[in-house]
């Protein structure tokens with residue numbers, strides 16, 4: 291007779307595998323089902339990790355080409371070896387996916403390769419990689435099926451010339467002309483990579499700004515900076531189609547507000563217009579689960595779909611971010627084990643891994659204004675930070691927003707080299723309900739980029755000292 295699991299998790303991305311690890315730690319009998327053949331999901335296989343491997347390598351390539359001489363380093367002729375660059379990316383991915391598999395074993399989680407489907411309450415059917423079907427009995431089902439890229443009408447993705455993030459991290463040569471549809475996170479990160487490797491990059495965006503969701507001031511500064519780096523922005527333009535010619539691609543667009551059609555030519559097009567939850571063939575109906583208009587699985591309080599069925603990560607509400615999914619996953623394992631499990635989405639940081647990086651947490655100025663919350667702000671530019679000046683990395687600033695009456699920190703917005711690491715100081719502060727003065731009076735090592743965070747916090751009460 292087959293055993294009954296405490297938890298069966300469908301999907302082996304950051305949401306699923308972190309749920310599995312935590313469930314294993316808590317002594318729950320756990321299985322995880324993944325159809326990709328490897329664990330890690332979008333993040334490890336075709337998202338966060340490979341893109342960061344290329345961002346890092348292309349940054350060093352650009353630095354060797356453009357900046358080393360200024361630092362007194364003679365490097366000779368700097369050349370790109372794209373296959374080797376792709377190779378180190380694949381090595382990073384492989385090492386980490388194997389690492390996740392090891393963590394499953396370490397935490398006594400059964401890893402089942404195949405397509406998982408809910409067959410009814412407490413039942414998950416798996417179409418195995420080996421062609422066999424089995425049904426698992428379980429007290430709890432956790433849906434962690436993630437998301438997939440969306441496209442636009444009249445655009446056929448082939449992952450060779452017209453690509454999503456998947457194809458964009460594996461192009462076989464540097465496209466001479468590259469068009470990005472969507473000036474969101476994926477567009478800007480991958481656009482930066484290929485621009486540094488030599489592509490002429492045009493970013494076409496429907497809105498009249500880049501990075502929806504980011505603070506307006508940050509988005510403006512980012513656009514100025516990326517423009518200087520060579521990215522061309524076509525804002526307020528709606529893409530209506532891409533036509534494939536034998537040697538070229540033609541992209542058709544028109545002003546979002548109406549007007550004449552324009553045509554651009556390119557060698558490759560990256561489509562990065564957002565992602566949607568992946569729930570195809572999941573069998574949600576078998577347990578009475580529902581999705582909303584955007585395909586998001588509806589959950590009641592704290593990740594519950596129905597009794598004994600939970601959902602985490604990109605397929606439910608909240609930001610589509612790996613670290614949010616990780617936290618959801620761990621929280622659900624704790625709830626199943628009878629503990630408290632909660633994730634505060636207001637404190638999930640966002641990081642755009644461009645150079646310089648962009649990072650934020652909490653509310654933007656626009657959100658505070660809309661909510662009618664009175665706030666004070668402190669701002670400090672990296673131009674006035676001694677470490678940034680020493681390193682010749684002076685682009686960007688730190689801005690801290692605090693409640694006008696209580697001084698409690700409500701949000702922080704940063705752009706600068708390494709801010710993806712620095713944002714966490716504010717996450718911790720906000721988690722503890724800190725006032726801006728708490729950060730302002732915390733001793734920060736000198737000379738560090740992080741001092742800009744302290745100076746910005748001082749600025750909230752108007753006593754910035756180094757400017």
Ligand code: NAI
Nearest residue numbers: 472473474475476477494495496529562563564565610641
């Ligand atoms: P996104 O939602 O960040 O940006 C999509 C952009 O496409 C928006 O600016 C939108 O206005 C634009 N757009 C939509 N339709 C268009 C049209 N017809 N013509 C021109 N522009 C159009 O989505 P993205 O960049 O695809 O990323 C997907 C998800 O993956 C996001 O939730 C993102 O947060 C996540 N992600 C996070 C990363 C990170 O945390 N560093 C890295 C990569 C992805």
